[in-house]
Amino acid sequence: MVAALAGVALALTSPRAHAGDLKITFPRHAKLTPVQRLNREGVESVRRHNYRKAETEFYKAYLLDPDDPFTLNNLGYVSELQGQIDRAQNYYSLAKAQVSDAVIDQASVRSVQGQPLSKAFSPDAPIQIDHDNVEATRLLSQRRPFEADRLLQHALQVDPHNVFALNNMGVTKEMEGEPDEALKFYDQAAALHSTANASVTLDRRLQGRPVSEIAQRSAQALRRRLANGSNVEEQVADLNIQGVAAANRNDLRAANEKFRKAYAIDPNDAFTLNNIGYVAELEGDRETAQFFYDRAQAAGGATTVGLATRQSAEGMKVSTVAAGSDTNVESKMAAERASLRQSQEPVALHRRDGSIVNETAQPETPANQP
Numbered sequence: 001m002v003a004a005l006a007g008v009a010l011a012l013t014s015p016r017a018h019a020g021d022l023k024i025t026f027p028r029h030a031k032l033t034p035v036q037r038l039n040r041e042g043v044e045s046v047r048r049h050n051y052r053k054a055e056t057e058f059y060k061a062y063l064l065d066p067d068d069p070f071t072l073n074n075l076g077y078v079s080e081l082q083g084q085i086d087r088a089q090n091y092y093s094l095a096k097a098q099v100s101d102a103v104i105d106q107a108s109v110r111s112v113q114g115q116p117l118s119k120a121f122s123p124d125a126p127i128q129i130d131h132d133n134v135e136a137t138r139l140l141s142q143r144r145p146f147e148a149d150r151l152l153q154h155a156l157q158v159d160p161h162n163v164f165a166l167n168n169m170g171v172t173k174e175m176e177g178e179p180d181e182a183l184k185f186y187d188q189a190a191a192l193h194s195t196a197n198a199s200v201t202l203d204r205r206l207q208g209r210p211v212s213e214i215a216q217r218s219a220q221a222l223r224r225r226l227a228n229g230s231n232v233e234e235q236v237a238d239l240n241i242q243g244v245a246a247a248n249r250n251d252l253r254a255a256n257e258k259f260r261k262a263y264a265i266d267p268n269d270a271f272t273l274n275n276i277g278y279v280a281e282l283e284g285d286r287e288t289a290q291f292f293y294d295r296a297q298a299a300g301g302a303t304t305v306g307l308a309t310r311q312s313a314e315g316m317k318v319s320t321v322a323a324g325s326d327t328n329v330e331s332k333m334a335a336e337r338a339s340l341r342q343s344q345e346p347v348a349l350h351r352r353d354g355s356i357v358n359e360t361a362q363p364e365t366p367a368n369q370p
Contacts, residue, residue: 034064035061035064035065035068035071038060038061038064038071039057039058039061039068039070039071039074042054042055042057042058042074043074045057046077046078046081051078051081051082054074054078055075055078055079055082058071058074058075058078061074062075067098068098069095069096069099069100069102070095070102072091072092072094073091073092076089076090076091076095076131076134079091080134080199082199083199083207085134085137085141086138088134089134089135089138092131092134092135123154123158126159129155129158129159129162129165130164132151132152132154132155132165133152133155133165133168135151136148136151136155136165136168136172137168139151140168140171140172143175145171145172145175145176146176146245146248148168148172149173149176152165152168152169152172153169156169161192163189163192163194163196163211163212163215164196164198164211166185166186166188166189166192166215167185167186167189167211167212167214167215167218169185170182170183170185170218170219171218173185174218174222175241176241176242176244177237177238177239177240177241177242177244177245178245179222179226179238182218182222183219183222183223185215186215186216186218186219186222187215187219189211189212189215190212190213190215190216190219191212192212193212194210194211194212195210195212196210196211196212197209197210197211198210198211198214232265232266233266235262235265236262236265236266236271236272239258239259239261239262239265240258240259240269240271240272240275242258243255243256243257243258243262244275246258247278247279252279252282252283255275255279256276256279259272259275259276259279260276262275263276268299269299270296270299271296273292273293273295273296273299274293274296276288276292277289277290277291277292277293277296
């Protein structure tokens with residue numbers, strides 16, 4: 001299934017003491033190991049905002065011990081500060097895989113100092129919530145709002161006032177075609193008046209600005225768009241996005257309702273035709289699915305998929321996606337016909353209620369007949 005998108009600024013976790021996960025561990029009253037010393041020097045470099053030097057020191061520690069979770073986490077942190085989301089998330093994932101019960105001696109988040117690293121990375125810990133924000137931002141930058149939605153829901157259950165999660169959920173809801181929900185989250189993030197800065201945004205001009213300010217700007221822009229009204233193309237696109245979101249929640253009834261509304265507005269929109277065919281196929285109505293896939297293939301032209309339930313379809317031409325779906329439906333129908341031909345069972349007649357008519361039974365003789 002496919003739908004169009006609208007892009008807006010994205011913000012992820014940034015130094016509030018950066019939800020930061022800068023941490024090193026070392027035994028007290030003992031000589032530091034080279035890895036511990038390099039991590040400590042890297043932490044000091046970050047505090048002086050010398051991120052390149054910090055990265056060099058963390059990377060030297062990594063070369064000495066590539067499995068040290070503190071080093072991996074610190075490399076993720078400094079990558080995040082430099083706006084490298086994918087790289088940061090890779091390091092965070094590696095750090096989580098190497099988590100041990102080593103005690104955190106220093107951290108930029110005081111609440112985790114003195115705790116085992118395994119506890120700091122538990123699902124409800126502040127550090128893990130911030131890592132989830134980074135992952136959600138990465139998903140949003142790849143136009144995968146449905147996956148981001150699930151992550152952010154968990155983050156907000158644990159920390160309902162997390163300004164980064166609130167802003168990112170606003171972005172997510174706007175991508176999912178739910179402007180009212182988006183405004184609710186933007187307004188909540190703006191109302192916090194947080195001074196925490198966004199280290200990563202799609203609009204580079206917003207980097208380093210407070211997340212609350214970014215949320216306020218996003219809310220203002222969305223309200224202006226809603227006040228000006230949507231043209232036919234935008235209405236159809238929004239309905240398709242809402243339908244895709246519903247389908248990802250396995251609510252096919254709601255998805256079909258959205259797609260049918262879009263179809264009523266523009267019966268020739270390739271996205272809509274393809275999406276109706278997709279729902280019909282999921283519901284087992286292959287004739288209807290094939291009909292709409294054929295129409296989508298004819299109407300698709302060079303239009304490309306922006307958002308889909310299957311990520312591999314994104315960026316492909318709608319006509320190509322529809323053609324592939326059509327071929328699959330035809331193959332399934334052909335297989336069913338072949339299976340019926342090979343079956344030795346007699347054809348059965350069915351009543352309207354679905355019960356089978358017993359053609360071998362003799363009709364009853366009325367009482368007044370001989």
